[in-house]
Every structure is written in structure tokens, then in C-alpha cells.
Amino acid sequence: EKANVAIVGATGAVGGTIREILEERKFPVDNLYLVASERSAGERLMFNGKSTMVQNIDEFDFSQVDVALFSAGGSVSREYVPRAVEAGCIVIDNTSEYRYDDDIPLVVTEVNPERIADYTNRGIIANPNCSTMQMLVALKPIQDAVGIEHINVCTYQAVSGSGQKAVEELAKQTAELLNGREATAKVYDKQIAFNVLPNIDDMQDNGYTKEEMKMVWETNKIFEDDSISVSPTAVRVPVFYGHSEAVHVKLRAPLAAVQAKELLSNAEGVTVVDDMIQLDYATPVTHASGKNDVFVSRIREDVGMENGLALWIVSDNVRKGAALNSVQIAEILVKSYL
Ligand code: A2P
Ligand code: 11C
DSSP: OOEEEEEETTTSHHHHHHHHHHHHTTOOEEEEEEEEOTTTTTOEEEETTEEEEEEEGGGOOGGGOSEEEEOSOHHHHHHHHHHHHHTTOEEEEOSSSSTTOTTSOBOOTTTOGGGGGGHHHHSEEEOOOHHHHHHHHHHHHHHHHTOEEEEEEEEEBOGGGGOHHHHHHHHHHHHHHHTTOOOOOSSSSSOOTTOOBOOOSOBOTTSOBHHHHHHHHHHHHHHTOTTOEEEEEOOBOSOSSOEEEEEEEEESSOOOHHHHHHHHHTSTTEEEOEEGGGTEEOOIIIIITTOOSEEEEEEEEOTTSTTEEEEEEEEOTTIIIIIHHHHHHHHHIIIIIO
């Protein structure tokens, strides 16, 4: 019934939130192992009222672990996920390292939980990118009802998506600029405070960034529908927690805004916040930050195309976008498969 769980990247933005969520949801943990690099090995962190020491990944014995949640970046996953699997762990990987391999399931728990069964292929389940995650939680009921032909999406992404150092950079630059000093940029190539950067993750040969292409590849894979086309622009904004998205979808059949609102109101993991007369609409700061749900506002028929629907989608990128979905996958895995 209980599982031995490891968090790899335990000292990071996502790893810390995984620890919080395991505790909040009373995940049936037998032993919890906290793993990071040699830099933070020896530090102690609390879990369920117990102080637990962070261990160096190089010396860590994965054979003690049933489920390992990896959130330490792509290169760490490339090197250590195979070792963990070899030692008998099932890995839930939160990087883009294994997401696009055909035999590795890519799971959003509200959309395709049945794919978790495919963990037997390679012992790995991949967790999608945060921008795809919240978009698909919101679009799932619409795809089921009438089908989606095309998605046009612009993102407004929080700095916590780039990790703890980026959270510190935004705070520091803001203070520097308000004190009349120059902003120092280390994590981002340009100043992020009081600015917006249309450049997230590596450039690809087609002129899109990798963050943008993730939204294309992952939408097709998770919906198991290659006929959906996606036009993405991914933008970093000076927000700490919570990604926002302006999404316009072309549907395969008509769907009135009131019907879409009704579908979304009944959808798992979704909260509709949509009463513009009362100025009731979701934002990262007022609704999403620190919360588990995906919030949907501004649900309206698209003024520029037939069978079009427009939506504003906001969610905590570190929670549903990363840590929460990983834990939800682990819950289903332990309950239904182990
Ligand atoms: P460490 O504290 O030892 O650097 P974030 O996404 O917030 O930047 O966090 C990244 C996480 O990944 C941290 O927990 C960090 O641990 C961990 N990490 C980074 N590089 C490595 C590595 N080479 N081996 C193990 N853990 C790593
Ligand atoms: C960001 N979406 O906000 C990224 C973070 O592929 O898991 C997550 C990167 C990933 O910068």
C-alpha cells in the first residue's frame, strides 16, 4: 500500500512543491528520499514533521525506491533516469528528455490517465510541460464535445518556470531598478523586470522556440490526434507564479460560449471564473498562485472566425503545471498498478 518515494531535484522550485503536495494530499509514503547535487547534499528539509537529509545523487542507491519523481533538469534525467530504472524504480520524469519517445506515456491526469498503464514499456512516465498541461486540462471537454481543428495560443509565463534562480532574479532586478541602479541579468539574456521576453528555451531550426514546439508536439501526443494544428507564441513576463494563456480554438462543429462555459464548469480540475460585469476573471496573483486548479475566464465566441472559441487560461505552473500532476500520476500508479 505504501511506497518508497524519491524526489530528485528536491531543493528546487518544483521539488520543494512536490514535497509540499505529497504532504498535503497524504500520499502513502513509506520512506521519502530527498536527492539533489553535491552542492546541497547534507542539507535538511522537513517532511511530515520529520527532518530529512538531502542526499548526493552520485552516491544515492535507487534500489531502495519504488517511485522516483525527477525534476532536476534534462541533463540529470538523461544520465540518471536509466540508472534509476535499472535499479528497479518507476520514474515520473518532469523534464522534456523522454516526452517525445513513442513508447513513453505522456500523461495529464484529467486527460489521458489510462496511458499510465504503459509505464511497463520502459519504466518511465513523462510529465508534460506546464504551458501544455493547463491548456489541455481546459480544452479536453471541448475536444471531447465537438473536436478541435486548430489552436492559436500566446502564453504569459511566470519566471518560476525557469527555476528558483529566476524567481530571485526578478525580485533582485525589481529592487535594483526601483533604487535607481542597473538591472543585472544572469538567468535571462535580457532584463525581465518591467519587461516581456518572447524567448523561452532553445531556438529551433523552424524559427520557433522549443517551448513553443513543446505545445505542438505534446498536444498531438496527449490528445492522440495529429490532425490538430497548433500556432504558439511563448512569452516570459515579470510574474512570479502562474502562467496565463490567451487561446483561440477553431472547432470542428459549432459550440456556443454558454455551452462551452457549462462544459468547463463540470470539468475535472477546472474552475470557471467568468463574470466580466462583476470584474470576475482569473489572474496569476488573485486566483492561480498556490492553487491546484486550472482557472478559465473570458469564454467567448471568437469574433474573427466561424466555429471559433476564445478563452483565457491561468494556472500555477509549479503546481498543476509540474509538481501536482507528477504526484497525481504517482497516486494513480500506486493505487491502480503497483
Ligand atoms: P542543488 O540544490 O543541489 O543544485 P530549480 O529548477 O529550482 O533550479 O532546481 C533544480 C534542482 O535540480 C535542484 O534541486 C538542484 O539541486 C537539482 N540539480 C541540479 N543539477 C543537479 C545535478 N547535476 N545532480 C543532481 N541534482 C541537480
Ligand atoms: C518554463 N515551461 O516556464 C517551462 C518550464 O519542459 O518542463 C518547464 C520546462 C519543461 O520555462
